[in-house]
Amino acid sequence: MTDTRPEAQDVVLRLNNITKRFGALTANDAISMQLHRGEVIALLGENGAGKTTLMNILFGQYTADEGTVELFGAPLPPGNPRAALAAGLGMVHQHFTLADNLTVLENIQLGTVPLWYAGLGRARARAKLARLADDFGLVVDPDAIVATLTVGQRQRVEILKALYRDARILILDEPTAVLTPQESDALFETLRRAVASGLSVVFISHKLHEVMAISSRVLVLRHGRLVGEVATRDTDRHALAALMVGAEITPPKLTPLTPGPALLRLRDVSTRDQGTAPGLKSVTLALRAGQISGLAGVSGNGQSALSDLISGLITPQSGGLELPETPPRWTPRAAVAAGIARIPEDRHKTGTIADFSLTENAILETYAAPPYSKNGLMNWRAAEAHTRHLIDTYDVRCPGPSGPIRQLSGGNMQKLILGRALELSPKIILANQPVRGLDIGAITYVHGRLLAARKAGAAVLLISEDLDEIIGLSDVIHVISEGRLSPEFERGQLTAAELGLWMAGQGFTHAA
């Protein structure tokens, strides 16, 4: 890396005392920062720390209550995305803003030609795109329909979109959340080229090792405040983590256990494809007592099929699903009866019913049995007592058991779901993305509970797109790609890079 200490006149972006309030919440509290030409700064912080709010203000999607933004020395009018674009700001959103039914070229051209022009000027656009793709190592077929692209390719399109508009500053919001390690490396390579050609990058993340790898300066946000600004070479992951949460954190410790008997077995199971998401392709898997099995993979590769199968939502098309006592019909109710506890992937859509109270949500799986219902009538007193017990035991911070669950933060909602699942003393725990979108405090808590369940003899299937989480917690690891399951790897058998190759589909035999 070259020396990145910039001169004062190289400042391309300056935020002065930006404050933004949403009702009683101060999302950004007097934040000031600068970005220089040709540098990558990382904006680090937990969920809800105010990173995305800050960038939305910068991009004109929100208007700041106080403070100003200067771009290339000129003030940026607030609340005007067009002005931000025109001034050379390019944003790659965490949730891509691409239209799936359009081609890559059409998506890139959208908004670049005045609406009343007679033609699109495709030939010129195609040439410019090819030149940019070449300059920045972003290869993608301009005529491909976006719906057919992988997540990594879509991200390339988003970056090309910004570059096509002659962006001088790139803002990337959690860009690696959906990428394989190899795709992340390719992204970093692209960013290095961009910086070398004089662009500046703001890299928003909560993954510490990436921040360490790509940035020259790190700004840490906590509860809407800028709590630290350090040169990357003067710090390390532990110091950053401490800044981020305000306390030292310790990674979970995995004490070796001898795994018990298999509590659930899949033999050569195949399931139907679900729309564009693949079904399982002759998957063989054993979940053993006292063992966490990690399932790594890029999202949309059959994770939901496997999770739906184990939850009883779908049945195998071929192959066998075996439990110590295999029920005659495989349904969600049979799965619950077999001692399978589910932590669903999407806690808002399938994990809870947003407008139901905490109490109603707490007994969603058990409402039909005593003590919560007797003689066909609900016993709300028992249900509420159970909910209070969950709130106390699992540290759910909430106004009370009778308010709607949608008022809870993601972490507290997840704690209630976790409690609901674990209180059934499950034999098997299906944890699908259990910590997605949670902050470090809540992540540590959920992981601790999963480890405790493992110690108590439960078989845990941990599905996650976060490779660090898989590697940190799993006794054995499988990788899923296009519905096919890799062999079982022991803890430490493969490096993250090797797992990444499996995630990208290498190593699988094509027999399926």
Next chain:
Amino acid sequence: MMALFEILLTSSFWVAAVRIASPLIFATMGELICERAGVLNLGIEGIMVIGAFSGWMAVYLGAGLWGGVAVAMMAGMLFGLLHATLTVPFGLSQHVVGLGVTLLAASTSYFAYRLILPEVTSPPKIEPFQPFEIPYLVDIPLFGPAFFAQTALTYAAFGTVALTALILYRTPLGLAIRAAGESPNAVAAQGLSVTGLRMGAVIVGSGLMAVGGAFLTLSAFSSFFFEMVNGRGWICIALVVFGAWKPGKALLGALLFAGFDALQIRLQQTPIGQVVPYQMFLMAPYILSILALILMSRRASVPAALMIPYNKGER
């Protein structure tokens, strides 16, 4: 069976089919534009009624035929503006608003009719568009008269399809409209106004629907009757699905449906028509359309943001 072949080999059958298709083509293009931008416009049935009425009334009051078309279009756009205002910036249910607009537009037509012509027992006739033959092309055997001996409004209907396809696929505006129906966030992220695009699409689309209605009074018939639109608007909604939201395929669907309709009228007069109740023939185009819809729309790609209101700042 022989009767069927005889019908298919007469050029008057094909002329009728294209004539029946013309109002459907206008209204289907109108609906397609609305839906491509992300708004389901169930006001179509009523907007066709107001188009049929206002166009005819304008001509009756002396506006001239093209003046009538323009008046119909304006009336349609006015109701389109109402629909768009309620569904786009206010984000109300597109089903409820659409049905409301249909009821309002149809009732307004009937009310205005009675208000303007209180004493009349049978509606006055106007002099409608006359067919004109395009030299040489009209001499093509069988299909010549069908496509080249029609009224100016029918030619305009085909022109509308070409124009719609051109705008949707070849211009920046069309690109933005398609994106607004698929991923409004992508449109907003480019600093374009989703609200403006959607409202514009609904207003222009409604104008086309009204022209489709006006075809009935200014070209097909020469007078305005109650219930004359008779469900054509609903058929157009199905035709958009049948056409997989593509102008060319939707045109094909309109011609197919109109062909069935022209066929059943003629079959009623054959010996089979003496045996089978005529209601069966009336049903036939709808049943065949439903079957075609089932076959064609299995893999149709709905605009992903169709019927989803866009609220800035929500994710």
